[in-house]
Amino acid sequence: MSLPPLTAAVLFAPPKWPVELRVLGFVLAFALMTVVMGxxxxxxxxxxxxxxxxxxxxxxxxxxxxxxxxxxxxxxxxxxxxxxxxxxxxxxxxxxxxxxxxxxxxxxxxxxxxxxxxxxxxxxxxxxxxxxxxxxxxxxxxxxxxxxxxxxxxxxxxxxxxxxxRLGERLAAAEERMNLLAQQNRLAQELHDSIGHTLTASTIQAAVAVELMGTDPAGARRALNSIEETSRAAMDDLDHVLGMLREERPSTAPRPTLADLDPLVEGVRGTGAELAVEIRGDLARVPATVSREAYRIVQEGLTNAMRHGGRGGIRLRTTVRDGWLEVELTNPVGTGAPVRQRPGGRGVEGIKDRVRLLRGETRAGVVDTAGGDAREALWRLLVRIPLRSGS
CATH class of the missing domain: 1.20.1460 (subunit c (vma5p) of the yeast v-atpase, domain 2)
Incomplete structure (x- = not known):
């Protein structure tokens, strides 16, 4: 390492110079070359x-x-x-x-x-x-x-x-570590949403296949094929997320957005669930980040609806207007009692976390639509997300 600065120092201290100038030239050239190297x-x-x-x-x-x-x-x-x-x-x-x-x-x-x-x-x-x-x-x-x-x-x-x-670097390192942990937590939440939806849909489809096995073999075969397709998609999501958590090179496959609702809706309907979808406004106006998170919110909401409310009367409405994206999901619960999550479940709380990060609003709970008749009670999830952070 000392050869480049020493060479430069010798060149700037020729023998014909006086001793004082030779020493000064040697020191200055050595210092300058070292600064350049660093x-x-x-x-x-x-x-x-x-x-x-x-x-x-x-x-x-x-x-x-x-x-x-x-x-x-x-x-x-x-x-x-x-x-x-x-x-x-x-x-x-x-x-x-x-x-x-x-x-x-x-x-x-x-x-x-x-x-x-x-x-x-x-x-x-x-x-x-x-x-x-x-x-x-x-x-x-x-x-x-x-x-x-x-x-x-x-x-x-x-x-x-x-x-x-230095202190600034330690703070930057701590911030980088916090960002990494936040990213890993987000990936874990996405994995929960994707796998949870797939398992719920596969369970329902398996039950449908058992019911149709004797009377409608073709319908049972379609249900089993749907299980295979959703399971394969879940494995792709699992490989993608685990690869990122292991700090490997992530997959270049794009994350789903609201433009990909059709396969999700068809997958839910393939379980035998009754799902009505209404889209108001232009989904292309929704920013990519909001669209990706909204897709996961819809996915988690549909999973909760099938898990807790049965397969009938599910309604999904998405609206884009006045600088806001509104997602409303309702399903009958058959009782006025609030829906309870499984132990360790992250359904509604996970949705609230996503919406909070996007500076949005979340409302979730049972609404009475028939003047107190508990049999007509609906579980309603309403999410409003601004299309711009300053909205």
Whole structure:
């Protein structure tokens, strides 16, 4: 790493210059080249990977904090200077120590009685009297090892200071983690909606197939084929969501929107349920995000209607007007008692969570349509979502 700045420093300190200018040129060129090496964003990422791989520093990956790159770049440049200086010192000490570890035994085994070490003349001695030369050789090896381990320890302690996260990066990392958890929670909610709808529809279709097995084999066969198709679609959704939760490359298949209501409606009707659908307004005016979430809301509402209210009298109405999307779903419940979810169910609460994120309104409950006659009670789900966030 020190070769590029050293080369530049030598070029900017020609021998014909006075000593003062040569020193100044060397230092300035070395510093400037080091700053240039630390300026790219990738330099810090590479430095972090090297520190983790070679020093076991355990540094977190850098986080992009827009507007503060200059701080990180300067810290990276300082780290590179320290790394080069300390690395050069360790290299020099290790080289001299290794040379001494070879020189002492070589002089003794070569029969020489004296050797010069840093201007000093040492008497080795002949035969076994010179065996003491092995001791400084071992000491030189120990010095080389100690210098290497010591340099690594110092760099390991300095790495978090210059390559670790600052306060802004820690906040950005925490926010990124929160966004990831929110995304995973949303994916889990989508998986719940999709699989819950499929299981409910498949259960009803299986019951229909059993009833028709003896009297209408063709109808039973259609019900079983519908189970196969809905189960295959659920498996596709499961693979897609689990792949994203495992941080694999997600599928490029588009998520369903209100434009895909027809297959959903036909799937519900295929279970033998009576479903009336009314669409008012232009669904193409609905933003993609709202349309995707509204599809999941309809899917969950239909699942709850089939699960808790039976298969008759289900009505779905979607309206686009005055900057709002309105989804109304009703089904008879046969009793004035409120619909209860299964233990651990997330039906209505999941819908409310989705609508709340879109700044919308949710109303859910039993309404009386026949002057107190409980047999005519309806479960009504009404969702209103603004087409724009400022509505």
């Amino acid at each position: 300026a790219p964003v990738t330099a810090r990422r590479v430095s972090v990977r090297l520190a983790n791989g070679l020093l076991r520093a355990g540094l977190p990956a850098p986080v992009d904090t827009t507007g503060r790159h200059w701080v990180d770049r300067s810290r990276t440049s300082v780290w590179l200077v320290l790394h080069m200086v300390l690395g050069g010192a360790v290299t020099a000490v290790s080289f001299v120590a290794a040379l001494g570890a070879v020189a002492f035994p070589s002089v003794w085994l070569g029969g020489e009685e004296r050797m010069a070490v840093f201007g000093l003349s040492l008497r080795i001695g002949e035969g076994w009297r010179g065996a003491w030369a092995l001791l400084p050789a071992v000491g030189c090896l120990a010095l080389a090892v100690a210098g290497t381990l010591g340099g690594a320890a110092v760099l390991r302690a300095l790495a978090p200071v210059f390559l670790g996260h």
